[in-house]
Amino acid sequence: MIITRHVEARAVLADTRYVPPPVRQDAPPYTLGWLRARVSRFSSGEAHAERRRALEERLAELDPATLRRRARAATLERDGDWRGVPTQVLAAALGVPAPVPLVEAVAAGYLSGEETPGTDAAVAELFRLPGDGPSVITDLTLLLQAHAATEGLIANALTHEGGAGVKGLLRETLRHDPPLKVTRRVDRATGEEVVIDLVAANRDPAVFADPERFDASRGECPHLTFGHGVRPCPASAHALALAAGVLDALRAAPRQLTSERPVSDQREDS
Numbered sequence: 001m002i003i004t005r006h007v008e009a010r011a012v013l014a015d016t017r018y019v020p021p022p023v024r025q026d027a028p029p030y031t032l033g034w035l036r037a038r039v040s041r042f043s044s045g046e047a048h049a050e051r052r053r054a055l056e057e058r059l060a061e062l063d064p065a066t067l068r069r070r071a072r073a074a075t076l077e078r079d080g081d082w083r084g085v086p087t088q089v090l091a092a093a094l095g096v097p098a099p100v101p102l103v104e105a106v107a108a109g110y111l112s113g114e115e116t117p118g119t120d121a122a123v124a125e126l127f128r129l130p131g132d133g134p135s136v137i138t139d140l141t142l143l144l145q146a147h148a149a150t151e152g153l154i155a156n157a158l159t160h161e162g163g164a165g166v167k168g169l170l171r172e173t174l175r176h177d178p179p180l181k182v183t184r185r186v187d188r189a190t191g192e193e194v195v196i197d198l199v200a201a202n203r204d205p206a207v208f209a210d211p212e213r214f215d216a217s218r219g220e221c222p223h224l225t226f227g228h229g230v231r232p233c234p235a236s237a238h239a240l241a242l243a244a245g246v247l248d249a250l251r252a253a254p255r256q257l258t259s260e261r262p263v264s265d266q267r268e269d270s
C-alpha cells in the first residue's frame with residue numbers, strides 16, 4: 001500500500017501497529033547486518049524505546065547553536081567545499097574519530113540494507129576505532145543517520161538559493177524537495193508493507209496552499225520530512241543547525257554557490 005495523503009501518513013506514523021520492516025538478527029558480529037540489528041532505527045517495541053532514549057540523551061549533550069557555528073567555520077576554512085562538513089563537525093562533537101569516507105561507506109548500506117563485502121569491511125573498520133561500550137553504537141548511529149540526509153538537505157536547498165532567509169529556505173526545502181522521498185512500515189498484524197510517500201504527503205493540497213510552488217516565506221508548516229508520531233527524527237534541531245551553518249558560510253563566500261548541482265541520487269529512507 002502506498003500512502004500519499006498527509007492525514008493518512010500521520011496516522012500510520014503514529015500507530016504502534018506499524019513497525020519498520022524487520023531486519024535479520026543472525027548476521028556475524030561487526031557486519032552490516034549485525035549493526036542494523038542493534039540500532040534504534042530498525043527496532044521496535046521496548047528495544048526501540050530503550051535505544052531511542054540513549055540517542056536522545058546523547059543528543060541533549062550537543063548544542064545546536066555550537067554545531068551551527070562549527071559548521072560555518074569548517075566550511076569557510078575549506079573555502080566553501082562543504083561536502084563532509086556536517087559529518088565531520090558531528091563526529092568531532094561526539095568525540096568519535098570516524099573519517100567521513102568511512103561513515104559514507106557504511107551509511108549507504110545502513111539505510112538500504114544491501115550487504116556487500118565492502119560495507120561489512122567498513123563496519124568492522126568503524127568498530128576498530130578507539131571507544132568502547134554501548135555508547136559506541138549510539139554515536140555511530142547518529143553519524144550514520146545524519147550523513148546523507150543532512151548533505152541532501154543542503155544540496156537541495158542550494159538549488160533554491162535566492163535571497164530568502166536560511167530558516168525559511170531550509171524549511172521549504174524540507175517540504176518541497178525533501179532529501180528522503182519515502183519511509184516504510186510493516187503492519188505487524190498482517191505483514192503488509194506500507195510505503196509512505198513523503199513527497200506527495202508534503203504537497204497534499206488539503207494541507208498546503210499552492211503546494212507545488214516553492215515558497216520560502218511560507219512560514220511554519222507541518223511537513224513530514226522529519227517523520228512523525230512514534231519515531232520522528234530525534235535530531236531535527238541538530239540537522240537544521242548543521243545545514244544552516246554550511247549555508248551561513250556559503251552566503252559569506254557566494255562564489256562557491258555557482259558550483260552546486262542538485263542531488264540526483266537521493267536515498268529513499270532516513
Ligand code: HEM
Nearest residue numbers: 040041145146149150153183225226227231233235239270
Ligand atoms: C535533513 C536531515 C535529516 C532528515 C530529513 C532526517 C529525517 C529522519 C526521519 C524521517 C527519521 C524517521 C524515519 C522513520 O520514521 O522511518 C529519522 C530518524 C532518525 N534520525 Fe534523522 N534526519 C536528518 C538528520 C539527522 C541528524 C543530523 C541526525 C543525528 C545527529 C539524525 C538522527 C536520527 C536518528 C538517530 C533516527 C532514528 C530514530 C529512531 O530510531 O527512533 N537525523 N530521521
